[in-house]
Every structure is written in C-alpha cells, then in structure tokens.
Amino acid sequence: NAGVMQNPRHLVRRRGQEARLRCSPMKGHSHVYWYRQLPEEGLKFMVYLQKENIIDESGMPKERFSAEFPKEGPSILRIQQVVRGDSAAYFCASSHDSNSPLHFGNGTRLTVT
Amino acid sequence: QKEVEQDPGPLSVPEGAIVSLNCTYSNSAFQYFMWYRQYSRKGPELLMYTYSSGNKEDGRFTAQVDKSSKYISLFIRDSQPSDSATYLCAMRGGLTGGGNKLTFGTGTQLKVEL
Numbered sequence: 001n002a003g004v005m006q007n008p009r010h011l012v013r014r015r016g017q018e019a020r021l022r023c024s025p026m027k028g029h030s031h032v033y034w035y036r037q038l039p040e041e042g043l044k045f046m047v048y049l050q051k052e053n054i055i056d057e058s059g060m061p062k063e064r065f066s067a068e069f070p071k072e073g074p075s076i077l078r079i080q081q082v083v084r085g086d087s088a089a090y091f092c093a094s095s096h097d098s099n100s101p102l103h104f105g106n107g108t109r110l111t112v113t
Numbered sequence: 114q115k116e117v118e119q120d121p122g123p124l125s126v127p128e129g130a131i132v133s134l135n136c137t138y139s140n141s142a143f144q145y146f147m148w149y150r151q152y153s154r155k156g157p158e159l160l161m162y163t164y165s166s167g168n169k170e171d172g173r174f175t176a177q178v179d180k181s182s183k184y185i186s187l188f189i190r191d192s193q194p195s196d197s198a199t200y201l202c203a204m205r206g207g208l209t210g211g212g213n214k215l216t217f218g219t220g221t222q223l224k225v226e227l
Contacts, residue, residue, distance in 0.1 A: 031213065033213070040219070041219060042117070042119075042201065042217035042219040042220060043157070043215075044217075045214050045215065048213065048214060056214060091156055099213065100213075101147065103159060104149075104156035104157045104159075107156050109154075
C-alpha cells in the first residue's frame, strides 16, 4: 500500500503527557499537511510542511503544538502537556507539489483521559 | 458565518436514486473545488477535483461548480449501499491565494438503503 501511512491509529494519553503522531507521505510526495477533525466539525487545517521546512503553520495553536518533517523519516506532530480538548482525530495528507490534490491517511485518534 | 456551509444531513435515499449534495461558500478567492468521501473511522478519499466553474463527470459522479453563485454540487447516479458515507466538500484559493490549504465543509452523511 503506497498510500499515506499514519501511526498509531489510536493513542490514549493522560492529561499532561506528550503525544507524538507520525505520518509517512505517499511515495514521491514531498508536501505534508496536518488537519484536525473534531466531532460535528469539519477538518481544520493545522500546518503545511515540506522537507525540513514549515511553510504555513497558521492553523497551529500557539502553544504546546509543534510539527516537523525531517530530511529522513516521517513527519511528526507533537502535542505537549495534552488536555482533554486535544481529543480529536488528526489526519495527515500529502501531495506531489503545492498545486496537486491532497491524499489523506486514515488518521490517528487521540483520546486524552 | 462559516466560509463553507454544508448541510450535515443525514440524507437517506433508496438504492438507485440520484443523490444531490451541495455546498455554499463565501470566499470569492476559492478557485479549486474538491469532493471527498469519508467512511467511518477512515480518512477522506478524494472523489472529484475541479478548477473554476463548470461540470466534471467521472463514472457515476458529476461535480458542478457555479462560481457566480458560490455554489458547488456533487451528483451521484444509481446510488449503491456502498456509497453510504460522509461526503466532504473542500476548496482552496489559486496558486497565490493560500496555496494548498483546504477549507472543508462539515460533511453530509449519506445513507443508501436497500
């Protein structure tokens, strides 16, 4: 399966812990996007990255959230000191270039207890 | 007011029916329009990708864009139970208008009954 791979599929964290979500883009794709989906809400853009660069992080909360896409390895979305309001489905998408359609992974469902 | 409005449904139709799904939007900078299908506990799957106004057909699916009315539609012909899912509209600006950052509707839940 050459699609966008996300892991873990489910992640449970206690309040105050750190959550790390991983995303491997489709083969040949160098553009990665993170979206968050809350119940009854649509997908909300968080951040857009290319290899080693953050292009647009206008949707990222100012505190506790960070993202990276290193030269080698998957993109990581990191949430420090998680709170209950961080519980959501986090989706990663990738594209071949900045103008091509986005293809999504199956998401990581984060539950904060 | 949300930038993209989409009736959440649920919409229930009999097998074989023609389904019409719609979104309205307020941002005139949007130029690229997409429809995604999302099954429960899965990621969105791209169905249709269109640029500017007009129609695009792919099998049983037809996407329509009316930029003058800021209204987009997805039609599904000969609907099947396997079409039961949530349908998300998404859109973005041109190359210099927000890049590939998509704005989504909240999704319409569709159920096709046997």
